[in-house]
Amino acid sequence: MKRVELIDVSKSYDKQVDVISNIDVTIEPGEFFVLVGPSGCGKSTMLRMIAGLEEITGGVLEIGGKRANHLSPDKRDLSMVFQNYALYPHLTVGQNITFGLDVKKVKKTVQMERAKEVAEMLGLTDYLKRKPRELSGGQRQRVALARAIVSEAPICLMDEPLSNLDAKLRAHMRTEIRRIQRKLGITMIYVTHDQVEAMTMGDRIMILHDGKIQQVGKPIDIYNYPANPFVASFIGAPPMNISPARMEPSKSGIFIEDTIHVSMNEAQSIASSARSLLAGIRPEHIKPVITGAEEGNKIQVDVTNVEILGNETVFSFQVGQREWMAKWSGQWDMAIGDKVPILLGSEYFCVFDEETGELIRKPEGLEHLSIAKEVSI
Amino acid sequence: MTTVRAPGVWKRSANLRVGFLYLLPSIILFSVFLFYPMIRTIYLSFFLTDQNGNAAVNVGFENYSYLLTSPAFLNSMKATGLFVLYTVPIGIILALFFALLANEKLKGIGFFRTMYSSTMGISVAASSVIWLFLFHPSVGLFNRILLAINLPQIQWLLDPEWALVSIAISTIWMNTGFSFLILLGGLQNIDEHLYESSRIDGAGYFYRLRRITIPMLSPTLFFIITISLINAFQTFGQIDILTKGGPSQSTNLIVYSIYREAFINYQFGTASAQAVILFIIILVVTVLQFKLLEKKVHYQ
Amino acid sequence: MRDSTLKKVWIYFLLIVTSVMVFFPVLYAFMISFMSGPEILQGKFFPESFKFDNYLKVFDRLPLVKYLLNSFIVSLTVMVGQLAVCSLAAYAFVFIPFKGRDFVFFIFISTMMIPWEATMIPNFFTIQKLDWLNTYQGMSLPFFALAFGTFLLRQHFKTIPKELQEASQIAGLSRFAFFWKVILPVSKTSLVTLGAYGFLTTWNMYLWPLLITTNSSVRTVQIGLKQLQSQEMSTDWGVVMAGVIVVIIPTLLLLFIGQKQLQKGLSQGALK
Ligand SMILES: Nc1ncnc2c1ncn2[C@@H]1O[C@H](COP(=O)(O)OP(=O)(O)OP(=O)(O)O)[C@@H](O)[C@H]1O
Ligand SMILES: [Mg+2]
Numbered sequence: 011m012k013r014v015e016l017i018d019v020s021k022s023y024d025k026q027v028d029v030i031s032n033i034d035v036t037i038e039p040g041e042f043f044v045l046v047g048p049s050g051c052g053k054s055t056m057l058r059m060i061a062g063l064e065e066i067t068g069g070v071l072e073i074g075g076k077r078a079n080h081l082s083p084d085k086r087d088l089s090m091v092f093q094n095y096a097l098y099p100h101l102t103v104g105q106n107i108t109f110g111l112d113v114k115k116v117k118k119t120v121q122m123e124r125a126k127e128v129a130e131m132l133g134l135t136d137y138l139k140r141k142p143r144e145l146s147g148g149q150r151q152r153v154a155l156a157r158a159i160v161s162e163a164p165i166c167l168m169d170e171p172l173s174n175l176d177a178k179l180r181a182h183m184r185t186e187i188r189r190i191q192r193k194l195g196i197t198m199i200y201v202t203h204d205q206v207e208a209m210t211m212g213d214r215i216m217i218l219h220d221g222k223i224q225q226v227g228k229p230i231d232i233y234n235y236p237a238n239p240f241v242a243s244f245i246g247a248p249p250m251n252i253s254p255a256r257m258e259p260s261k262s263g264i265f266i267e268d269t270i271h272v273s274m275n276e277a278q279s280i281a282s283s284a285r286s287l288l289a290g291i292r293p294e295h296i297k298p299v300i301t302g303a304e305e306g307n308k309i310q311v312d313v314t315n316v317e318i319l320g321n322e323t324v325f326s327f328q329v330g331q332r333e334w335m336a337k338w339s340g341q342w343d344m345a346i347g348d349k350v351p352i353l354l355g356s357e358y359f360c361v362f363d364e365e366t367g368e369l370i371r372k373p374e375g376l377e378h379l380s381i382a383k384e385v386s387i
Numbered sequence: 388m389t390t391v392r393a394p395g396v397w398k399r400s401a402n403l404r405v406g407f408l409y410l411l412p413s414i415i416l417f418s419v420f421l422f423y424p425m426i427r428t429i430y431l432s433f434f435l436t437d438q439n440g441n442a443a444v445n446v447g448f449e450n451y452s453y454l455l456t457s458p459a460f461l462n463s464m465k466a467t468g469l470f471v472l473y474t475v476p477i478g479i480i481l482a483l484f485f486a487l488l489a490n491e492k493l494k495g496i497g498f499f500r501t502m503y504s505s506t507m508g509i510s511v512a513a514s515s516v517i518w519l520f521l522f523h524p525s526v527g528l529f530n531r532i533l534l535a536i537n538l539p540q541i542q543w544l545l546d547p548e549w550a551l552v553s554i555a556i557s558t559i560w561m562n563t564g565f566s567f568l569i570l571l572g573g574l575q576n577i578d579e580h581l582y583e584s585s586r587i588d589g590a591g592y593f594y595r596l597r598r599i600t601i602p603m604l605s606p607t608l609f610f611i612i613t614i615s616l617i618n619a620f621q622t623f624g625q626i627d628i629l630t631k632g633g634p635s636q637s638t639n640l641i642v643y644s645i646y647r648e649a650f651i652n653y654q655f656g657t658a659s660a661q662a663v664i665l666f667i668i669i670l671v672v673t674v675l676q677f678k679l680l681e682k683k684v685h686y687q
Numbered sequence: 688m689r690d691s692t693l694k695k696v697w698i699y700f701l702l703i704v705t706s707v708m709v710f711f712p713v714l715y716a717f718m719i720s721f722m723s724g725p726e727i728l729q730g731k732f733f734p735e736s737f738k739f740d741n742y743l744k745v746f747d748r749l750p751l752v753k754y755l756l757n758s759f760i761v762s763l764t765v766m767v768g769q770l771a772v773c774s775l776a777a778y779a780f781v782f783i784p785f786k787g788r789d790f791v792f793f794i795f796i797s798t799m800m801i802p803w804e805a806t807m808i809p810n811f812f813t814i815q816k817l818d819w820l821n822t823y824q825g826m827s828l829p830f831f832a833l834a835f836g837t838f839l840l841r842q843h844f845k846t847i848p849k850e851l852q853e854a855s856q857i858a859g860l861s862r863f864a865f866f867w868k869v870i871l872p873v874s875k876t877s878l879v880t881l882g883a884y885g886f887l888t889t890w891n892m893y894l895w896p897l898l899i900t901t902n903s904s905v906r907t908v909q910i911g912l913k914q915l916q917s918q919e920m921s922t923d924w925g926v927v928m929a930g931v932i933v934v935i936i937p938t939l940l941l942l943f944i945g946q947k948q949l950q951k952g953l954s955q956g957a958l959k
Binding site: 402403405406407409410412413416417419420421423424425427428431439440484485488489491493496497499500501502503504505506507508509510511512513514516517518519520521526528531560563564568569571572573575576607617620621623624627628642645646649650655658659662663665666669670673 | 695698699701702705706707709710712713715716719727728730771772773775776778779783784785786788791795798800801802803804805806807808809810811812813828829831832837862887890891893894897898908909910912913915916924927928930931934935938939940941942943946947949950951953954
């Protein structure tokens with residue numbers, strides 16, 4: 011179980027533009043670390059630099075406390091699972107699993123033993139004699155996993171290993187991978203563009219955008235306290251509603267899109283003057299007004315779209331230039347054009363500085379919701 | 388930014404060195420048996436040579452001017468041109484016809500495919516000997532047929548009027564196998580869905596042929612036309628066995644002419660000049676081909 | 688329904704007529720090879736009986752066994768040589784990125800434009816100077832490097848996911864081991880295609896053996912046929928055809944077995 015440390019790492023392919031820059035992060039031994047971000051943000055590049063498949067053009071990479079910038083991939087003591095699995099098509103499942111051991115000249119009997127053990131763990135025992143093309147996608151995926159596990163490398167890298175599977179199988183494999191990682195205690199660095207995967211699997215997540223770190227932290231912390239508008243809208247579905255806002259002259263609250271007023275008692279501390287701001291609130295924090303007695307900012311909105319998803323209702327409405335969404339649990343009877351009263355609790359609002367993107371006001375009072383949260387993402 | 392000591396030039400050029408190592412066998416062989424002799428051929432074409440092919444007297448462009456005024460060589464060029472004209476279009480159309488037939492999904496189609504491609508497995512020498520017999524003035528099949536239907540017999544290989552045509556016929560036969568195989572492969576690469584959707588639109592066979600098959604097949608056709616052209620210019624074996632360039636030089640195609648000039652007359656200088664001309668012709672033909680056809684070829 | 692039956696009948700008709708026409712010369716040669724001189728003069732199609740007299744004679748008149756063996760040795764050597772040289776080059780072109788690789792590849796491809804006949808005079812003297820006339824190496828070595836073969840294999844190698852290489856790198860496989868243990872086995876089909884193609888073309892080669900064999904030590908069957916035909920000119924066509932049949936049987940068999948493979952593999956090389 012080894013630590014992986016990146017110190018001011020950067021990468022450029024053409025010596026001009028950095029596709030990855032100033033990456034400073036430490037991945038602890040035995041941690042499940044997820045790298046997430048939109049397509050093209052440099053996740054694969056970063057993972058491949060750790061693997062040694064891509065040259066590091068700036069900064070230092072340390073693996074297990076030793077500098078590893080120029081170490082060849084096989085000397086780094088790690089295993090890797092690829093998106094397309096990269097199984098050797100001419101070898102049987104068994105041979106695929108033992109391939110790496112064979113290269114390292116492990117004794118045949120030991121190879122067999124370890125392969126058997128891993129195959130059992132992943133339910134592959136019946137398929138050992140088959141060729142990869144005779145397997146289903148999920149089975150291939152498991153072979154790739156087995157190949158990584160059998161090497162007993164202390165670090166395992168995975169690049170979108172589940173993206174070729176259907177939704178149900180993906181959910182199953184998520185728990186499976188997590189279970190195995192816990193059991194073996196390996197350090198896992200896991201790349202995905204799927205924020206659900208990131209939230210459900212990671213001990214910690216790192217969000218990458220345009221080659222730069224946006225935020226590193228526990229999934230819940232990132233969800234609750236996104237460091238900037240990008241993270242806020244990237245994590246969570248439907249995404250956080252974000253609109254331009256400005257401080258009220260009286261400093262008793264903020265004006266969103268010049269239409270909605272949200273009073274905030276600590277508004278004085280947020281902004282010194284007429285800085286432009288961004289205010290954000292998660293769809294599930296927009297509450298229905300039922301009794302009429304609720305505290306907070308109540309407004310009437312015109313419904314522009316409704317989706318009833320069985321156990322919850324998502325509807326949108328216009329706020330100034332933007333369309334916002336709200337998510338209520340239960341099935342709500344509403345139609346496009348209806349006027350619906352909603353409650354915007356000021357405590358739920360995130361406020362960002364529009365220029366720097368910095369989170370200048372954290373939402374409050376979220377703790378008591380922590381049980382509901384992870385289900386509703 | 389933390390500075391990283393860049394690995395040395397030696398390490399950074401590792402790929403270059405290893406790549407070069409893998410290419411080395413090819414590079415050596417190409418150098419010895421292709422680049423060097425090509426340059427040497429060009430060099431020799433400006434010389435008169437001795438018996439061992441060594442340059443003796445520099446004559447500048449005289450070999451070329453001699454050739455371009457020599458009736459024998461011009462005749463050989465003309466024969467080559469005609470031969471290409473006779474063999475390439477008909478050969479390809481025939482092979483395409485066979486390939487279209489053999490592309491139908493019918494019982495026993497594999498047998499027919501094997502029949503059509505069979506000539507690819509028959510060497511030029513063997514084919515030539517078979518055709519020598521078929522063309523035989525008295526016992527040959529063709530003259531027997533002519534006799535049977537009361538037509539005058541033809542001296543297929545001995546009549547200067549007919550000899551080139553006869554060689555062309557046998558050559559077309561020899562080459563259909565390979566062209567067929569390539570074209571069939573091309574046809575089978577065409578996405579079945581294209582036909583299905585056009586069938587839904589109610590398109591007839593010839594409409595589909597014109598609007599789908601030929602355009603989709605065009606890269607393969609382009610390839611096989613180029614190869615056939617080059618092959619036609621390189622014809623040798625059938626000449627050597629069937630006519631030896633005769634009668635009265637009417638089948639003295641350029642490669643045969645080079646061969647005779649070099650290895651029978653020991654005129655390596657003029658032979659080299661002819662070889663250079665052959666090289667230039669093939670170069671021009673392929674480049675023209677690319678320029679003219681590439682525009683029309685539909686790559687997927 | 689009736690329409691399509693009619694169409695089928697038409698197609699079968701065309702298939703049968705044309706394929707018989709294409710195959711007829713070979714069939715005819717086969718029949719002749721069993722005929723005696725008088726039978727041939729009568730112009731029959733079927734021999735009176737399938738006697739092997741002509742075959743015995745042809746093996747008697749020519750060292751045909753020796754020639755067949757030579758042809759086999761030369762064809763196999765060229766086949767193996769081409770596979771080795773071309774696959775190494777194709778491997779470098781796909782899996783080893785280096786500066787100027789595209790340029791080198793362009794040079795490789797442009798060698799296809801040089802007709803082999805344009806280089807044969809100096810090549811002949813090279814072989815002569817090396818004292819390689821009438822040797823197997825003289826017959827085969829010049830044909831080991833093949834741009835078409837390199838191109839064909841490169842096309843196939845390019846379809847192999849590069850993750851396979853990366854997975855091997857992480858497993859600690861050396862570059863050559865990756866080539867040997869992964870790339871070659873994975874590319875079996877295109878290697879077979881190229882191998883069959885190389886064997887076939889070498890077996891059928893005519894001009895080069897004609898130039899560099901002056902005695903029967905390494906002479907191939909194709910030159911044997913020429914000898915046979917010029918010896919037997921006016922007389923014994925049955926014997927000549929027996930020789931022809933013996934010579935074409937190996938390649939025809941190879942073609943019949945590998946027809947499907949060749950057709951698929953070669954047309955892949957034809958498409959860029
Ligand atoms: N070999 C290369 N040469 C030049 N640029 C490259 C190369 N590989 C990747 N890039 C660029 O680097 C950036 C990051 O690519 P990377 O593959 O790491 O993205 P990613 O986050 O893995 O995206 P995805 O989720 O789509 O896999 C992209 O903008 C890409 O265009
Ligand atoms: Mg990626």
